[in-house]
Amino acid sequence: KAGVTQTPRYLIKTRGQQVTLSCSPISGHRSVSWYQQTPGQGLQFLFEYFSETQRNKGNFPGRFSGRQFSNSRSEMNVSTLELGDSALYLCASSPGTSGGADTGELFFGEGSRLTVL
Amino acid sequence: TQLLEQSPQFLSIQEGENLTVYCNSSSVFSSLQWYRQEPGEGPVLLVTVVTGGEVKKLKRLTFQFGDARKDSSLHITAAQTGDTGLYLCAVRMTTDSWGKLQFGAGTQVVVTP
Helix, strand or coil: CCCCEEECCEEEECCCCCEEEEEECCCCCCEEEEEEEECCCEEEEEEEEECCEEEEECCCCCCEEEEECCCCCEEEEECCCCHHHCEEEEEEEECCCCCCCCCCCCEECCCEEEEEC | CCCCEEECCEEEEECCCCEEEEEECCCCCCCEEEEEECCCCCCEEEEEECCCCCEEEECCEEEEECCCCCEEEEEECCCCHHHCEEEEEEEECCCCCCCCEEECCCEEEEEEC
16 A cells, blocks of 8 residues: 655755645554654654644644644644754654554655755 | 663674664663664664563564663664664653654664675
């Protein structure tokens, strides 16, 4: 089955602009999580959405937001971009519920690499 | 202070050599996962260890979970260039948020021919 798809793969923005990233999870997966990966901080959890509701949020400023649609696709938005927001943004999907269907594995997309100039 | 301390940060070896990477913590975990991330890709799950003292093998990769469930190691025998990648350990910090993992900083492994 198709994997997690993230768009766009690469983008360049300038400070002060905003950006929207998109993630299509594996069919049937209801949980979508977003992570920021930088050389200095590694992989850091941004937030998780499950059935269109934010289930958990990491320690990021309010400029970072997200949403999930009824088809489980998710978007994240970063407003008023700063140089430090340059990173690889990874989306991961999973069935999202305990029990037989979910082995605890997260399935990651290839990421969206954001450069802020 | 990182919850999960991975060592070494970087490892460069030649094909055929063995290597071990470590993931340590002062906290006890119900399970621990290892992921590998290749350049331009997202992380891919290698294994989940659950029981203290557990040893799991995946071809040339051997994973061990410490008896006290505070640490884990990954041993690669006769490394190949295809083993090159960033090895990440991760734990799930809450049972009510399946997608929230805490990752270590990772060990960058480079295997040269």
